[in-house]
Amino acid sequence: MTFEILIVIFLLVAAVVLFATEKLSVDLVALMLMAALMLSGIITTREGLSGFCNTATVTVAAMFILSAGLFRTGAVNFAGALLARIGRRSIWLVIVTVMLTVGVLSAFINNTAAVAIFLPVMLGVAREMKVSPSRLLMPLSFASMFGGVCTLIGSSTNILVSSIAERRGQEPLGMFEMLPFGAIIFVSGVVYMLAVGVRLIPERVVGADLAQSFRMDEYLTDILLLDESESIGKPLKDAPLVRELNIAVLEIFRSGERLALPVPETVLQAGDTLRVRCDVEKLRALQEQVGVRLKPGMKWRDADLESEEVLLIEIVVRLNSELDGKTLEDVRFRETYNATVLAIRHRGELMREAFAETRLRAGDALLVEVRRDALNALKNNQNIVIVSEEGLQDFRKSKIVPALLIIGAVVFAAASGLLPIVTAAITGCVLMVLTRCITLDEAYKAIEWRIIFLLAGVLTLGIALEKTGAARLLSDAMISSLGDLGPTAIVSGLFLITMMLTNVMSNNASAALLAPIAIVTAESLDLNPRPFLMAVTFAASLSFMTPIGYQTNTLIYGPGGYKFADFLRVGTPLNIIFWLLATFLIPYFWSF
Numbered sequence: 001m002t003f004e005i006l007i008v009i010f011l012l013v014a015a016v017v018l019f020a021t022e023k024l025s026v027d028l029v030a031l032m033l034m035a036a037l038m039l040s041g042i043i044t045t046r047e048g049l050s051g052f053c054n055t056a057t058v059t060v061a062a063m064f065i066l067s068a069g070l071f072r073t074g075a076v077n078f079a080g081a082l083l084a085r086i087g088r089r090s091i092w093l094v095i096v097t098v099m100l101t102v103g104v105l106s107a108f109i110n111n112t113a114a115v116a117i118f119l120p121v122m123l124g125v126a127r128e129m130k131v132s133p134s135r136l137l138m139p140l141s142f143a144s145m146f147g148g149v150c151t152l153i154g155s156s157t158n159i160l161v162s163s164i165a166e167r168r169g170q171e172p173l174g175m176f177e178m179l180p181f182g183a184i185i186f187v188s189g190v191v192y193m194l195a196v197g198v199r200l201i202p203e204r205v206v207g208a209d210l211a212q213s214f215r216m217d218e219y220l221t222d223i224l225l226l227d228e229s230e231s232i233g234k235p236l237k238d239a240p241l242v243r244e245l246n247i248a249v250l251e252i253f254r255s256g257e258r259l260a261l262p263v264p265e266t267v268l269q270a271g272d273t274l275r276v277r278c279d280v281e282k283l284r285a286l287q288e289q290v291g292v293r294l295k296p297g298m299k300w301r302d303a304d305l306e307s308e309e310v311l312l313i314e315i316v317v318r319l320n321s322e323l324d325g326k327t328l329e330d331v332r333f334r335e336t337y338n339a340t341v342l343a344i345r346h347r348g349e350l351m352r353e354a355f356a357e358t359r360l361r362a363g364d365a366l367l368v369e370v371r372r373d374a375l376n377a378l379k380n381n382q383n384i385v386i387v388s389e390e391g392l393q394d395f396r397k398s399k400i401v402p403a404l405l406i407i408g409a410v411v412f413a414a415a416s417g418l419l420p421i422v423t424a425a426i427t428g429c430v431l432m433v434l435t436r437c438i439t440l441d442e443a444y445k446a447i448e449w450r451i452i453f454l455l456a457g458v459l460t461l462g463i464a465l466e467k468t469g470a471a472r473l474l475s476d477a478m479i480s481s482l483g484d485l486g487p488t489a490i491v492s493g494l495f496l497i498t499m500m501l502t503n504v505m506s507n508n509a510s511a512a513l514l515a516p517i518a519i520v521t522a523e524s525l526d527l528n529p530r531p532f533l534m535a536v537t538f539a540a541s542l543s544f545m546t547p548i549g550y551q552t553n554t555l556i557y558g559p560g561g562y563k564f565a566d567f568l569r570v571g572t573p574l575n576i577i578f579w580l581l582a583t584f585l586i587p588y589f590w591s592f
Helices: 003-021 026-039 045-053 055-073 077-086 091-106 111-129 134-148 156-167 179-200 240-245 280-290 333-337 372-379 397-416 421-434 440-446 449-468 470-485 487-502 507-524 530-540 551-557 564-589
Strands: 220-225 248-254 257-260 273-277 292-294 310-317 339-346 349-351 365-371 384-386
Touching: 003 026, 003 449, 003 470, 003 507, 026 045, 026 449, 045 055, 045 449, 055 111, 055 156, 055 397, 055 421, 055 440, 055 449, 091 111, 091 134, 091 179, 111 134, 111 384, 111 551, 134 179, 134 551, 134 564, 156 449, 156 507, 156 530, 179 530, 179 564, 248 339, 310 372, 333 339, 333 372, 365 372, 372 384, 397 421, 421 440, 449 470, 449 507, 470 487, 470 507, 487 507, 487 530, 487 564, 507 530, 530 564
Parallel strands: none
Antiparallel strands: 220 273, 220 292, 248 257, 248 273, 310 365, 310 384, 339 349, 339 365
């Protein structure tokens, strides 16, 4: 073992720990790896920067744009409207339909985009049928992963592994090469969810309107400001009532007028009725002391909190967004978004007070009251996803046919070998902009740049693993452990290791780290690398045991009211089933 190998293995272990613990943003960790490898002299500057011009990085960026172009036309929302109608008939029928629909869509467009489109629809169906959204959202997320392993463009992981294989002199993955085993994954996954999985999902949140589902009765009330209150004549930001009791004033009713989301400079007057968010029991005990009188309690519904000026919606913090790891105070949420946070579902806990200092995490669901004139800006914000039906985009329906034709042409050109996948994808992006399916500004915003930097960084680590011989060392360790049991056991071991890693860290990082080891292992045994690569490729996209391993799981975490244990309960048997299927069927479809 050389000094260079020791450095690379140390960086590999450090990267896995940082990716898994999320102490730092994944893209920052990837760039730190890149910088460390270049500074150490293990890789050259050219090699360090090669990840940015790698065909996988460029293709993934292009696929973000193609998916956004299809989304902006509203083509997928026809399926959503159909689901809404089906949902009125049978909960099981809607689960089957959404899994099949999203699974097929996810084979050709970005999984996160597909789930984001159907989230508001599923939440609306849950409210209408008075069932828990948790019963619908986990099948939605899992189906997107089932479909993503059926084609080359179904997941960025597939494109990444294809690029690594090509760089090592192997044939790139074909557009539908993964389909035979992918279809088995799809069918068996759907059957499991219908027969077992859905029944294992607890009903975390009862289908209701937002105010009721966030249980706001104990934390919203109307108070009358009495003549003796010390807060009279003072602006909101300085009023003792607000500062001492940590009250958020949502509205002020004054002389028949309604002041929605009042600014901090609003001066309070005697006789004002304030609609506030606070601990009602605490306020009731102190009402005489602070000079207020509580109005009679009521069962709050969305209509009570909405008006011509403000709207009640639910938003979710996106993975890798600027909000992840920040507090509401850090981002000056009310001023930046023209909205007030009423409650947060944070890592399975419902928080309705004292959350200003809570660090937001990807997947947190926020109940917010927003000005209607600020809703469009919120829709286009890349840090959040609006999961209320009011958050649906304004679509360019006249561009549906061009968008579908472009996507179809990209798939045909890549599948037939007429064009390399990267050329077909870039051409498709240009056509999306020229036909005005998507604007140039929307195209730039559609790219998840943190994923692009992550890919560039982990590809660099892959180069270092191969160049220093660290990949061969790790490969030899695997062969010495499993080699006596035959190549099928090694395929099974690669699948299991990748599957466990991808449940606690980025799926792309897992694939980038293990794909070089898979190739070197096959070369050491003088075997076809394909089955080993396929074990890594499939396992990296099948993350069901945690809400943090895959973006779609993170997206449904808050709106479904899930706890971490829910994913373990439902996802663990599913991962075991897929591991057993992979052990016996990958060598069948891709011979050694």
